[in-house]
Amino acid sequence: MEGLAEMAFRRHHAQIYRYLQRRTGDPDRAADLAQEVFADATAALLRADFEPRSMLAWLYTIAQRRFADDSRRRRRTLDYLPSDDALDELPAPEAEIELDGALGAAIASLLPSQREVITMKLLRGFSFREVAAAVGVSEAAAKMRFQRALSTLRAELEQRGIAP
Numbered sequence: 001m002e003g004l005a006e007m008a009f010r011r012h013h014a015q016i017y018r019y020l021q022r023r024t025g026d027p028d029r030a031a032d033l034a035q036e037v038f039a040d041a042t043a044a045l046l047r048a049d050f051e052p053r054s055m056l057a058w059l060y061t062i063a064q065r066r067f068a069d070d071s072r073r074r075r076r077t078l079d080y081l082p083s084d085d086a087l088d089e090l091p092a093p094e095a096e097i098e099l100d101g102a103l104g105a106a107i108a109s110l111l112p113s114q115r116e117v118i119t120m121k122l123l124r125g126f127s128f129r130e131v132a133a134a135v136g137v138s139e140a141a142a143k144m145r146f147q148r149a150l151s152t153l154r155a156e157l158e159q160r161g162i163a164p
Helices: 002-024 027-045 055-079 093-108 112-123 128-135 139-159
Strands: none
Touching: 002 027, 002 055, 027 055, 027 128, 093 112, 093 139, 112 128, 112 139, 128 139
16 A cells, blocks of 8 residues: 555645645645645555545545644634733743753653654644544544643653643
C-alpha cells in the first residue's frame, strides 16, 4: 500500500494543492494543508485492507476536511485574541520562552505512544477517531492515552514550578 500512497502523491498532489490554494488564498497554508492531506492518506492506506474506489475523490474529501478543521482552529484562535487592555497583563516574552522550553521538555519526556497522541490531538487538531486510526488502536484507547499523557504533562510541569 505504500506504493499506492506514493503513486497518489505523484499523480494528485498538484490538484489537491491547487484546490487548497483556491480555498485558503494562501500558498503557504495550502502547502501545509496538502502535506497533512497526504500524511492522512498514507496513514489510512497503510492499514491492511483499505483502498478507496476513487483515489482523487477520496483525496478531495480529506482535503475538504483538513480545510474545515484548519478554518475552525483559526476561527477559535481569533475568538480568543486579547483585547487592548489585556495586552498589559500578558507575560513578558522571556516567561513565554521559559514556558515553551518547559513544555517542550515535558512533551519529550512522555512515552513515544503518548507523545504521538498528544502531538496529533493538540498540535495537529486530529479527532480521536483520526488519532485512533493513525495509531492503530480503538477510539477509547486513544482517549485513554491522551488522558494519561495530559496527567503526566501536568505532573511534569508542576515539578518545574509551572501550574497548568
